[in-house]
Amino acid sequence: MSGSSDESDAPDLPAAEPVPRSRWRMQLVWLVPIVAVLIGGWLATKAILERGEKISISFKTGEGLEAGKTKLKFKDVDIGVVEAVNLSPDHKNVVAQAEVARDVASLMVENTRFWVVRPRISGGTVSGLGTLLSGSYVDVDVGNATKARRSFVGLEEPPVFASDVPGREFTLKSTGLGSLDVGTPVYFRRLRVGQISSYQLDPDGRGVTLKVFVNAPYDRFVKTDTRFWHASGVDMAIDTNGVRIETQSIVSIIIGGVAFESPPDSQEEANAPAGTGFELYATRADAMRKHDRIVDKYVVNFIDSVRGLTVGAPVDFRGVVIGEVTAIYTRFDPAHNRFSIPVEIQIYPERFTSRYQGDRTGGRISDDPRGVANYLIEHGFRFQLRSGNPLTGQLYVALDRFPDAPKATIDWSKTPPELPAIPRTLQSLQDSVTRLLAKLNNIPFEAIGTDTRTMLRSTNTMISQLNNEVVPKARDTLASAQSTLDSANTALQPDSSLQQSTEEAMHELTRTAATLRTLADYLSRHPEALVRGKSEDTP
Template sequence: MARPPGPPDEPGFPEAVAAPKSRWRVQLVWLVPLIAVLIGGWLAVQAILEKGPTIKISFSTGEGLEAGKTKIKFKNVDIGVVQSVVLSPDHKHVIATAELAKQATDMLVDDTRFWVVRPRISGGTVSGIGTLLSGSFIGMDIGTQKKPRRDFVGLEIPPVFASGVPGREFVLKSEDLGSLDVGSPVYFRRLQVGQVTSFDLNADGSGVTMRVFINAPYDKYVKGDTRFWQASGLDVVLDTSGVKINTESLVSILVGGLAFQSPPDSQDVVEASAQTPFQLFATRTEAMQRHERIVDNYVFNFKESVRGLTVGAPVDFRGIVVGEVAAINTRYDPVTREFSIPVQVRFYPERFTSRYESGRRAGRVVENRREVAQWLVERGLRAQLRTGSLLTGQLYVALDFFPTAPKAAMNWEANPPEMPTVPGGLQSLQESVSSLVAKLNKIPFEGIGNDLRATLQEAKRLVTTLDTQVAPEARGALVQAREALNATNRVMQTDSPLQQNAADAMRELARTAAAFRALAEYLERHPEALIRGKPEDSK
């Protein structure tokens, strides 16, 4: 309906026309929720794209594991968190489900390792002390394989070294573990250069196999002929220079340890490759013994006591160890009905020559060992038991020449060949003493005593006779002899008649001698006087 006209004096205004409302017009109030939805969707897509892998780790116990709290760390950087911890279907293990960062996807390979980091003391090393305040976490070490993996079995013992550490791992074979443990130190010239990484009992129970890791650059000192030995405790050596006590360190005394070194005369300069097996010796002395390439077996048959002789005792030739005792047995000969002690020895013929001659290893002295051995035995070569220590009573086998020994020959029919022996010095002394005692036993000491007793009785009777009969007569004879001596003294006095008569007789003899001298002189001048006589004096 048209609007009635207004007064003529009012100004004119255009008439408003109502416009119809649009059905599709967007209200501004809906922009905010729309933007929120878009942002949420973008965040959800980004979360899906950035979500890392989910893994499961099996542990023997859930100690230190908490869902939503326990972190997974690599090189002390958080890369994941444990989402849940549940028992395995067989109730024997604990399965921890963890979500890792996307950047850790390529780290989950077949040989990747996980373990729970908690305070530990093992092999002389202390680890995980920081977890006393921060709580336990799961450590991770990247493997070297390429095959991806999502289910893992956690380690009960943390690895000693992480992958990628420069160095090499070697395998050691031993009869027992001793005082070693995972983490026990390995020394080279008393410097700690590695650690024991693991050990296992052999499948047949005959020994222990352990692995050691030698850090670079010390791993280059492990050669093909390197010797490993247990460096636990004290190594006491008693020799002519006194008492020597050797040890690697105080730590090795308390928790055990290993040491390695090449022999002083080593010619093998080639470095050992990783996983090379070595024998683990009990002591350094045993490890550094010369390992012979040529070994001959012989038997020494002794008929005396071998108390003090042990397996491993040296076979000595004039002060040089040329072998060792391998076994000690007993033997009964039904023909002679006698017991003997066959001692089997390992003989090293290389030790009779220089170890190196003209740059080449020395071998046997001669190729025909049978002929030479027979020749030596014919010239008196024998084996003899001797005392190595008066303090401990230990014996050793000595090889030497005994020219006066009874003739003997090698028994090549026996296996191993049998070499003749001679009694030991102590045995010979015992036999000599026994022979002397036997001879002394043959002396009739009782008869000699009876004869001596009878002789003493005769002597007693003789003394009695002398005292009762002979002594008085002898006393009278002595008195008469004294009187005769006194008479003789009186006669020999200068004023005695006998002395005067003797003096006159001597004077007469002197005159007579003078007359004879004068007559002799006259006859010498006038020999004719014997015929004509003495001429008369002219008047």
């Protein structure tokens, strides 16, 4: 009973029916990870596809570089970012690892340049002031090469001009840098047309090489015969027109500058290719001076002082500059036991020829230069030092004719040949005074003084004798003479007896003379009277 009751109380359960396994339920379970994998793969692929190029840039210091913050910019557009800043293996430089966008990776070529933009003052210009607020960044100047590159050496100074700026770069050679610097302006007819891009000391240390960039279209005015000169400060000259002051601009007075121009008589039309070398002259006058093709070197041996003569002083022929002084030395002549001053000069024969003389446009006046030189020296042409400026004492070498100059010849055996000189007028006067003083020194003034003193003593003795002996006698003689004169004066008085006797004697002499005249007249009429005597006159 109990068993049946228990069975009757139990609920009726449905019979289990087998259900087949669903494949779709299992796929839905794995759908999320599959989607996640797909998204991750897509993101990874996108990241790989969009990942930029890795480059490295070496700098001297890490100033202004900060990993993850310092941007790379091209034309003020962000093209990358510095990811890491580390020391180089030799610890001498700083290497910045950067990533640039893939779309600008083609710009990373051989001559692409990088530099850190920070506040700078150079060449009279101020740049990078915006980085005071925004922070420093690496600027990029894309080159024009075709070969790709991923490792670069950054510039410590920003380039003066970008690679895509139209224009041409030229090379200048100078003996010194002066006040020039990177960024110093270049002028053409007082217009700023370029700037100095770089400079460096020559390997031999004797000069400086500068690179100047002239912007287009002004670069077409640089010809093959163009002259460059320092335009720094103020050029002042004094000539027949008065005082002349020239300057390119106020900026050039403060920071200097370089100017260029072709000579006024230039016929050159060809433009100078990029990279052409030019000489950088000190002044415009030096640059515009005629450059002679023929140069003859000589030595002039002076025996007088060359104080005031400097290298570069002109060699003048009657007001025309025909050369210049290149060196000044000293020489001791043991044969004559004296010093002399050899002065090396350069003579430009082309300046003796005139373009108005026949068909000559330059060159020498003769095909026999030695013969011409010998002829000039033989006919009295000599070199002489003359004063060019009495205020400053500057001298120059003059060539002129001196008819009374002693005979001389040119020593062609020496290199360079030696030309004769003549002392200047002041030196000749000084030599004459020196010779006169030498003669005066030879006069025995001491002996003459001794003799003079002896003579003075004798004179004093003589004067004493005159006072004691001669003067009293002379006084007595004068007294006697006075008495005689008084007696004669008394005798010559009109009422004196001597005067009356003299008058009577004169009357008698007059009568006697009349009688003798009568007798002479009679005898001239009757000469026979001397024999017969005087005959009586017949009535």
